[in-house]
Amino acid sequence: MTTTSGHLPPSSPISFESLPTPVGRARLGRLVTPHGTVDTPQFMPVGTQATVKSLTPGDLRAAGTQIILGNTYHLSLRPGHERIARLGGLHRFMGWDGPILTDSGGFQVFSLGHLGRVDDDGVTFASHLDGSPHRLTPELAVEIQEALGSDIAMALDELVDPGRPPDEVEAAMRRTHAWAERCLAARARPDQALFGIVQGGVDPALRRESVAAIAALPFDGIAIGGLSVGESKAEMAATLDVVAEALDGDGRVRYLMGVGSPADFFTAVERGVDLFDCVLPTRVARNGQVWTDAGRMNLRNARFLDDGGPIDDDCACEACRNHSRAYLAHLFRADELLAYRLASVHNVTYTLGLMRRIRSGLADGTYASLRDVVTEQHRSNRRETDKPPVTDR
RNA sequence: GGGUAGGUUGAGCAGGUGGUGAGCUCCGCUGACUGUAGAUCAGCCGUCUUUCGACUGUGGGGGUUCGAUUCCCUCCCUGCCCA
Numbered sequence: 487m488t489t490t491s492g493h494l495p496p497s498s499p500i501s502f503e504s505l506p507t508p509v510g511r512a513r514l515g516r517l518v519t520p521h522g523t524v525d526t527p528q529f530m531p532v533g534t535q536a537t538v539k540s541l542t543p544g545d546l547r548a549a550g551t552q553i554i555l556g557n558t559y560h561l562s563l564r565p566g567h568e569r570i571a572r573l574g575g576l577h578r579f580m581g582w583d584g585p586i587l588t589d590s591g592g593f594q595v596f597s598l599g600h601l602g603r604v605d606d607d608g609v610t611f612a613s614h615l616d617g618s619p620h621r622l623t624p625e626l627a628v629e630i631q632e633a634l635g636s637d638i639a640m641a642l643d644e645l646v647d648p649g650r651p652p653d654e655v656e657a658a659m660r661r662t663h664a665w666a667e668r669c670l671a672a673r674a675r676p677d678q679a680l681f682g683i684v685q686g687g688v689d690p691a692l693r694r695e696s697v698a699a700i701a702a703l704p705f706d707g708i709a710i711g712g713l714s715v716g717e718s719k720a721e722m723a724a725t726l727d728v729v730a731e732a733l734d735g736d737g738r739v740r741y742l743m744g745v746g747s748p749a750d751f752f753t754a755v756e757r758g759v760d761l762f763d764c765v766l767p768t769r770v771a772r773n774g775q776v777w778t779d780a781g782r783m784n785l786r787n788a789r790f791l792d793d794g795g796p797i798d799d800d801c802a803c804e805a806c807r808n809h810s811r812a813y814l815a816h817l818f819r820a821d822e823l824l825a826y827r828l829a830s831v832h833n834v835t836y837t838l839g840l841m842r843r844i845r846s847g848l849a850d851g852t853y854a855s856l857r858d859v860v861t862e863q864h865r866s867n868r869r870e871t872d873k874p875p876v877t878d879r
Numbered sequence: 880g881g882g883u884a885g886g887u888u889g890a891g892c893a894g895g896u897g898g899u900g901a902g903c904u905c906c907g908c909u910g911a912c913u914g915u916a917g918a919u920c921a922g923c924c925g926u927c928u929u930u931c932g933a934c935u936g937u938g939g940g941g942g943u944u945c946g947a948u949u950c951c952c953u954c955c956c957u958g959c960c961c962a
C-alpha cells in the first residue's frame with residue numbers, strides 16, 4: 487500500500503494517509519484526529535455558534551457526520567471562549583464528541599469587512615452583536631481556538647474579493663503569509679492540529695507564490711481559501727488546478743474552504759481536495775430548498791402542496807422515511823420550526839451520502855457516471871455571466 | 880326603533896374636509912443563497928401590456944357640479960350604546 491503521507495510535523499496530533507485514484511488528482515484518504523477518524527473526501531457541516539443550526543448531535547450522527555466546523559469569531563464574542571474552556575471545551579459544551587475544526591475568523595475579516603479594519607498586526611472589529619470593539623490577531627486566534635479545544639485550528643488569514651485590484655489581492659496574501667508564521671509561533675497545545683491557508687485570489691502567479699510560502703511551513707494540513715466568493719466556476723477550477731500542481735508531492739490533507747454545492751465537490755475532488763465545509767446545505771434547507779440526485783427543489787413552491795411522496799425516494803433520512811413533500815411544504819408555510827430541522831436533516835444526509843458515493847465511486851470506478859448524473863442535475867440556475875463582480879466591501 | 884362609529888385592491892390598514900386614491904403590512908407567486916450579522920434577502924402581488932403605458936377601482940343607487948372618495952338624498956351591511 488503506497489501512501490503519500492509525509493511532510494507532517496513529527497509531533498503532529500493528527501495523521502493523514504491517502505491513496506491516488508485513476509480520476510485526475512483525486513485521492514482516497516483517512517484523517518485521524520484526537521476525537522476520531524475522518525474518511526476523505528469528506529464534508530464538514532458548519533456549526534458556527536456551537537450548533538449546526540436546527541440539528542442535534544444525534545441528528546448529525548444519524549446523517550453520517552464525521553467532523554463539524556465551529557467558529558472562533560462568533561464563539562469568542564458569545565458565549566466567550568474562556569467560558570467554554572471552563573465548561574470543559576467545545577466538544578463537551580455542545581455535546582459533540584467527534585472531530586471539530588474551528589475557523590479562525592479570517593472569513594469574518596472578509597464578510598464583516600465594513601465593520602472592521604485590517605492592519606499588519608491584526609483586525610479590529612465592531613461586534614455584530616453590540617458594536618463593541620474587538621481585536622483579533624494571529625496570536626489571539628490561536629489562543630481562542632486552543633481554549634475551545636478543537637481538533638484542528640485554522641491560521642488567521644485575510645481574503646479579499648478576487649475582483650479587487652491586484653495590489654490588494656497581493657497585499658492580503660502577504661499578510662496571510664506573515665500571520666501564518668505568527669500562528670505557528672503562538673501554538674501552545676500539542677494535541678491540536680493547525681492548518682495554514684493559501685490565498686492569492688485567482689491569479690496563477692500569486693497562487694503559486696502562496697502555495698510555496700504556506701507549504702514550506704510546518705502546518706498539519708493545507709487549506710485553500712479565497713474561493714467561492716464571487717469568481718466564476720471556470721476561475722475556481724483553474725485556480726484549483728494551479729494549487730494542486732504546486733502542491734504535487736505534498737502528502738498533507740487539503741481542505742477547500744467554503745465549498746460547496748454538489749457540482750463543486752466533483753470539480754474540487756478531481757483536483758485533489760480532501761475536505762470541504764459549507765453553509766450551503768443547511769442554509770438553503772432553512773430557506774426551503776432540498777437536494778436530490780434529480781436536482782434542487784424549493785418545498786415552498788405551490789406544486790408540492792399535494793405531493794404525498796417523500797423528498798427523495800432513495801433517501802433513508804428521518805424526513806424521507808416519515809414525511810411527505812406536502813407535509814414539509816405545509817410546515818414551511820406555517821413557519822413551523824420542524825420544517826428547518828427536517829430539511830436540514832435531509833440536505834446534510836444527502837451531502838454526506840454524496841461524499842460517501844464519491845469515495846466509493848473513486849474506489850470502484852463508477853465515479854464518472856456519478857459525476858455526470860449529479861452535475862447535470864445540479865447545474866446552477868444562474869448563468870455564469872449573471873453574477874457581477876463584487877466591487878465594494 | 881333611536882343614537883353612534885364604520886364599509887378603500889384576498890385579509891388588515893393608511894390616505895383623502897370638490898381637482899389625476901394602486902401606499903403599507905400580512906397572505907399568495909417566484910427567485911437567490913458557497914470558511915453563517917441569513918428560520919434570511921430580492922422581485923412580483925386590480926385588469927390589459929415584454930416594456931413604456933393604458934384602463935378600472937373608495938358598499939349599492941340617485942342628485943348637485945366642468946369635475947364627487949369628499950357635498951346632498953336614499954338604501955344595504957357591520958360594530959358599539961340606549962330602548
